[in-house]
Amino acid sequence: MTQSRPGGSRVMTPMDPDDERPLVAGLRAGDAAAFDEVYDAYRPRVFAFLLRMSRSRTVAEDLLDETWLRLVQHAHGLRPDTRLGPWLFTVARNLYWSHRRSSLVEEASVPALLGLWPFPAPWPSPFDLAAAGELQRRVERALAALSPQHREVLLLVGHEGLTPTDAAAVCGITADALRQRLSRARAALAEQLAATPAVATFTKRYAT
Amino acid sequence: MTSDNRQNDESLAAIAALRSHDVSPRRAARLRARCHAALETQSRRHAPAGRAGGVPFRRIIGPAVGGAWCLAYLLEVIRRAAAIYGF
Numbered sequence: 251m252t253q254s255r256p257g258g259s260r261v262m263t264p265m266d267p268d269d270e271r272p273l274v275a276g277l278r279a280g281d282a283a284a285f286d287e288v289y290d291a292y293r294p295r296v297f298a299f300l301l302r303m304s305r306s307r308t309v310a311e312d313l314l315d316e317t318w319l320r321l322v323q324h325a326h327g328l329r330p331d332t333r334l335g336p337w338l339f340t341v342a343r344n345l346y347w348s349h350r351r352s353s354l355v356e357e358a359s360v361p362a363l364l365g366l367w368p369f370p371a372p373w374p375s376p377f378d379l380a381a382a383g384e385l386q387r388r389v390e391r392a393l394a395a396l397s398p399q400h401r402e403v404l405l406l407v408g409h410e411g412l413t414p415t416d417a418a419a420v421c422g423i424t425a426d427a428l429r430q431r432l433s434r435a436r437a438a439l440a441e442q443l444a445a446t447p448a449v450a451t452f453t454k455r456y457a458t
Numbered sequence: 459m460t461s462d463n464r465q466n467d468e469s470l471a472a473i474a475a476l477r478s479h480d481v482s483p484r485r486a487a488r489l490r491a492r493c494h495a496a497l498e499t500q501s502r503r504h505a506p507a508g509r510a511g512g513v514p515f516r517r518i519i520g521p522a523v524g525g526a527w528c529l530a531y532l533l534e535v536i537r538r539a540a541a542i543y544g545f
Binding site: 314315404 | 485
């Protein structure tokens, strides 16, 4: 489910649909072991998605709870060919948008994003820490500055590895509409990244 | 590859490399326990009421026995009515 990278970061890979069938069958039968496997595999992914969408740890935690309780409530009614990733992200996304509609979330509060690093990362060296940390902060800041619609397609396709078809199903739009939205989102992200100068640039400039 | 495409690919690669996040272990364990309890409740709710030899009693055996009793009662009524009228 997760693969470690040399730099210490982890990239999520989608679960194989064939591997999911026994888990879906287990969930339908009320098997706690099957639930645990799904829970351990998808909890960090869904939480990271909700955290980046809501930009609030408290909100993300509440929505995560609700997402998993929804899965349990609907476990017996799952179709045998249910794709758990898209199912969970659909629920999480819908809960986020419901929350956003019912509360006055201030989307311009980009500085709150600085609190997104709750645990120290095991970077191999101080240089890697500085370089990777800086890049990630820039990307996080750029992502946070995007509209939620652009942010969600970038996270679903770029970070969670969903196919455009699955991501379109999660977002409730057609695959063509998602590709267009993704293209615009990538352009917006590139624009934001270009507008956010790297710290290294300043360092180099002042050093010379 | 155009410079725009290259930049887009780099931005998507940067998103893919973003670090993961998780809730605290204590919160994760608490949510797991809540879900286990809910899963058990749901399982009890959806469990069949009774089984006889692998056949759901409520769906097959119950209606079959009830139907047989009704049929026997109806036949007995017809038989007695026929006896009264001399058939």
